[in-house]
Amino acid sequence: MNTKDSKCPRDPIAAHLRDVPRSGIRDFFEIVSSVPDVISLGIGEPDFDTPWHVREASMFALEKGATKYTSNMGLPKLRKAIARYVGDTFHVSYDADREVLITVGVSEALDLAVRALVNPGDEVLYHEPSYVSYRPLIQFAHGCPVPVETRREEGFRITRDRLEERITERSRLLILNYPNNPTGAVLNREDVRIMAECAREHDLMVITDEIYAEMTYNGSHVSIASMPEMKERTIFLHGFSKSWAMTGFRIGYACAPPELTEAMMKIHQYTMLCAPILSQEAAMEALNEPDNDIREMRDEYVRHRNYIYHAFRDMGLPCVEPGGAFYAFPYIGDTGISSKDFALRLLEEEKVAVVPGSAFGACGEGYVRCSYATSLEELKEAMTRMAGFVRRITSC
Amino acid sequence: MDELLKILKNNALESPGNIAKMLNMSEDEVRKRIKEYEKKGIIRGYQAVVNEDQLDINRVMAVIEVTVTPEREGGFDRVSNRISRFPEVESLYLVSGDYDLLLFVEGRDLKSVSSFVSERLATIEGVKSTVTHFMLKTYKHHGVEMESQDEYERLKVSP
Ligand SMILES: Cc1ncc(COP(=O)(O)O)c(C=O)c1O
Numbered sequence: 231m232n233t234k235d236s237k238c239p240r241d242p243i244a245a246h247l248r249d250v251p252r253s254g255i256r257d258f259f260e261i262v263s264s265v266p267d268v269i270s271l272g273i274g275e276p277d278f279d280t281p282w283h284v285r286e287a288s289m290f291a292l293e294k295g296a297t298k299y300t301s302n303m304g305l306p307k308l309r310k311a312i313a314r315y316v317g318d319t320f321h322v323s324y325d326a327d328r329e330v331l332i333t334v335g336v337s338e339a340l341d342l343a344v345r346a347l348v349n350p351g352d353e354v355l356y357h358e359p360s361y362v363s364y365r366p367l368i369q370f371a372h373g374c375p376v377p378v379e380t381r382r383e384e385g386f387r388i389t390r391d392r393l394e395e396r397i398t399e400r401s402r403l404l405i406l407n408y409p410n411n412p413t414g415a416v417l418n419r420e421d422v423r424i425m426a427e428c429a430r431e432h433d434l435m436v437i438t439d440e441i442y443a444e445m446t447y448n449g450s451h452v453s454i455a456s457m458p459e460m461k462e463r464t465i466f467l468h469g470f471s472k473s474w475a476m477t478g479f480r481i482g483y484a485c486a487p488p489e490l491t492e493a494m495m496k497i498h499q500y501t502m503l504c505a506p507i508l509s510q511e512a513a514m515e516a517l518n519e520p521d522n523d524i525r526e527m528r529d530e531y532v533r534h535r536n537y538i539y540h541a542f543r544d545m546g547l548p549c550v551e552p553g554g555a556f557y558a559f560p561y562i563g564d565t566g567i568s569s570k571d572f573a574l575r576l577l578e579e580e581k582v583a584v585v586p587g588s589a590f591g592a593c594g595e596g597y598v599r600c601s602y603a604t605s606l607e608e609l610k611e612a613m614t615r616m617a618g619f620v621r622r623i624t625s626c
Numbered sequence: 627m628d629e630l631l632k633i634l635k636n637n638a639l640e641s642p643g644n645i646a647k648m649l650n651m652s653e654d655e656v657r658k659r660i661k662e663y664e665k666k667g668i669i670r671g672y673q674a675v676v677n678e679d680q681l682d683i684n685r686v687m688a689v690i691e692v693t694v695t696p697e698r699e700g701g702f703d704r705v706s707n708r709i710s711r712f713p714e715v716e717s718l719y720l721v722s723g724d725y726d727l728l729l730f731v732e733g734r735d736l737k738s739v740s741s742f743v744s745e746r747l748a749t750i751e752g753v754k755s756t757v758t759h760f761m762l763k764t765y766k767h768h769g770v771e772m773e774s775q776d777e778y779e780r781l782k783v784s785p
Contacts, residue, residue, distance in 0.1 A: 259783040272783035362785045411785075533633070533648035540647040583783060606637075610644065 250366045254589030258573065262583045269612045270583040271600040274411065276475040276556070278530075278603075280512075281523045284474065287515035288508050296507045302499040304332025304483070305510045311517040312483055316468070320443070320453040322461055328488040331495055332505045332513075336441045336469040336482040341367055342494040343437045343465040343484060344403075348373040352402035357388040358591035359559070361411045361439070365591070376401070379593045382561060385550050386415035390424050397432050404434045406454060409442035412590045412599035413559040414535075414552025419452045426457035436464045441482070442555040444473040444524050447532050451554070455485070462487050465494075472555075473524055474516045481509040531556050534602040534609055541613040545620050556603040559587065563596035565623050573598055575623070580615040630659055631668075638672040677772045679764055687716075687732050687761040688739050691725040692747070693754045702726060705752045714742050725757070736760065 241248070262268055279285075303309060306326070313326040324330055333339040340363060348354060350372035356364045358377040368375040378396050380386040388406070406425065408417045417425070429436050436454060443451045455466040469482025484494055516523065535552055542549040542560045549560040562572050569586035576582050587597030602609060629649055633640055642656040649656070663669040678685065694705050702720050706727060710718045717730040729747075733739035739758070748756055764772050 253785070255783060255785050259781065262782045268782060270782045273780050274784040275780060277780070529629070529632070533629070536650050537644065537647045540650075585783060606640075606644075 246369060246372060250369050253362055253366075255362055255585060258583075258585060258589065261574070262577060265577060265581060265583075268577065268581050268583050269604075269608050269615070271602070271604060271609075271612055272583040272585045273601050273603065274557075275477040276472060276527065276603045277605060278475040278527050280475050280479070281516070283518075284476065284512050284515045284523075288479075288512040291508055291511035296511050298507060300332075300504045300507050300510060302495060302504055303330070304505055305507070305514065308332060308510050308514045308517075311514060312485070315517050315520065316466070316485055320440070320451075320456055320466070322453060322455040322466065322485070324466075324485040325488075329485055329491050331484045331486075331491050331498060332510060333469075333482050333484060333498065334502055334505050335471060335480045336439060336467050337363065337480075338498070338502060338505075339465075339467045339469070339482050339484040339494075340364070340437070340439065341370070342497050343467065343486075344368060344373070344405075345371045345497055346490065346493040347403050347435050347437070347465075349402070351400065353398060353400045354403045354405065355393065355396055355401055355434070356405040357407070357410075359386070359412050359587060359594035359597070360405075360591055361407055362589060364405050364407075373403075374400070377591055377593070380413070380415070381593075382548065382550055382597075385553075386410060386413035386559070387417055387421050388425065390428055393425075393428055394432075397434075401432060401434060403437065404429055405437045405439065407439040407441075409446055409451070409554025410557075411442065411555055412557050412585070412587070412594065412597075413550065414555050414557045415550065416446055416449070416553035417452065418449060422452045422454050423457060426454055426460050429454075429463060430459060434463070436460070437467065438464060439467045441467065441469055441472050443468065444520075445528060445531060445556060446554040447528070447535060448553050465490055470513050470516055473520075473527075475527065476509075476512065476516065479506075479509040479512050481505055481513045531603065534604070534606065537606070537609060538600065538602045538613065541617070545613075545617045546624075547620065556601055558600045558602060559594075559597050560600065561597055562620075565620065567623065569595055569598055576616065576619050579622075580619050582612045582615050582619075584616075630656065631663070634660070634669070675768050675770045677764070677767075679772065684735060685732065686735055686739050687730065688743075689759045689761065690729040690731055690743060690747070691757040691759075692727040692729060693724075693756075694726045695752050695754055696726075697752065705750060708750060709747065712742070712746060714739075725755075 309326040309330040312330050313324045317323045344367045348371040352373045353376045354368045354373045355376045355378055357380045365375045376396050378393050380388055438454050455461055455464040465484055465486040467484050470476040538558050539551050547560040549558055552558050569588050573584050573586040584598040584600050587594030633645055642653045646653040646656045694702055696702055714731050714733055715729055716732050719728045721728050743756055743758055
């Protein structure tokens with residue numbers, strides 16, 4: 231029996247959580263929210279409305295009484311539609327009954343995938359600058375996060391050398407995210423082939439977060455799951471948040487061979503039970519005419535991408551031309567201030583919000599993330615103000 | 627459709643400089659292509675989209691369905707061209723269905739539109755019948771919603 235004195239109470243928070251810092255994005259959000267009339271380029275979601283036919287279909291589903299649980303895996307008709315879409319678009323075939331799991335956004339799918347694969351102490355490789363969730367999710371699963379640096383000179387594409395430098399005998403898993411948040415980088419077919427080769431050689435499992443796949447602008451998107459002998463070691467993640475502007479529906483999915491899907495399902499069935507049925511009905515409708523919905527948004531993102539890329543060039547900020555997603559990641563290191571100070575001063579002095587690159591990992595320092603999923607009017611105004619700001623701080 | 631036209635259809639005031647940035651071309655090239663479109667008659671004008679319901683002006687719009695006897699030579703063209711010359715006629719379409727022509731007509735008041743229909747339109751040779759609908763309120767015009775609805779705002783910063 232424990233009869234220790236009660237003067238020094240045990241920390242009630244689980245030890246492995248204490249090592250996870252607060253999200254840099256959340257901190258910054260609170261600062262930005264306190265400033266009125268900000269033009270924000272800090273928003274990681276589309277500025278388009280969800281296509282009307284999708285919203286309309288969800289209202290209809292509600293009227294019909296779609297208010298119940300669905301099977302754990304998700305509505306069978308939706309899993310079928312997803313298997314067809316992924317087959318046509320990504321050239322990987324998944325069995326709708328056993329290899330597709332509908333989740334509450336890619337967020338849940340990521341958590342399931344990491345927890346399904348990681349044993350305590352396993353090393354998980356992911357490329358940085360990266361989406362903010364990967365590192366904490368690995369920590370929640372008692373894994374060791376191992377960031378692999380990507381660099382501007384290499385277009386922020388992950389390379390074999392930099393990956394292999396970080397591989398040890400405890401490396402178990404590689405997380406890939408292209409098109410990339412926050413850099414806008416994409417991989418070409420050869421890059422993907424090399425990553426597949428590395429994964430096979432070093433016996434790594436792969437989680438590939440391809441949530442921005444349809445937002446690929448210069449070439450066509452290639453999924454690592456479609457490479458030879460890769461389907462069996464890959465969990466493919468995708469969702470409706472970005473390509474269909476459905477962030478608030480919270481709907482996504484994981485595709486993987488049956489034993490992997492079954493493992494994720496073990497967690498999902500007890501923690502989530504199922505994704506919301508209304509969102510599943512909406513997703514079903516979204517898959518009815520994906521090309522129509524996506525084309526117009528993609529065309530607009532391309533125009534905004536070109537605009538912002540030229541604007542940074544005119545300002546003298548080095549920037550890789552983003553090949554996908556809706557982010558640009560210009561280098562502001564030459565101004566002599568940190569990315570956090572840059573973002574704070576830009577907010578204070580010009581009322582423009584961008585996200586400091588350091589929020590996306592140590593090697594994001596020196597950069598800021600600018601989302602161009604914003605109206606052209608705002609984008610123009612933001613670029614004018616930012617140009618003035620850059621001129622001011624570099625001339626003194 | 628050409629990207630340049632898409633941009634201008636959306637905002638005819640967009641500057642050639644900005645268009646050039648968006649389309650990765652030079653400003654001169656943009657100006658040249660706009661000129662060409664104008665010369666070819668593909669771009670036929672630039673107009674503001676005005677919510678006239680908000681203006682305190684007396685004005686009446688009507689939609690008129692017209693049935694016409696097609697002619698052996700030229701079908702509906704002769705009659706349609708004749709009708710479209712009237713300045714009261716804002717738009718004119720040949721349509722499929724129960725009637726042939728669909729007109730959008732503008733007038734000072736009910737009386738002036740009625741007299742346009744009975745005295746000018748219905749009397750044209752070849753016009754068999756007309757049905758007039760007066761417009762009560764505009765919800766959407768040229769792809770633009772006329773009432774701004776309350777929108778949910780996005781979070782100012784998100785991952
Ligand atoms: C790379 C990446 N993965 C996953 C997500 C989360 O997406 P969802 O809305 O499907 O949970 C985001 C959202 O910002 C993202 O950028």
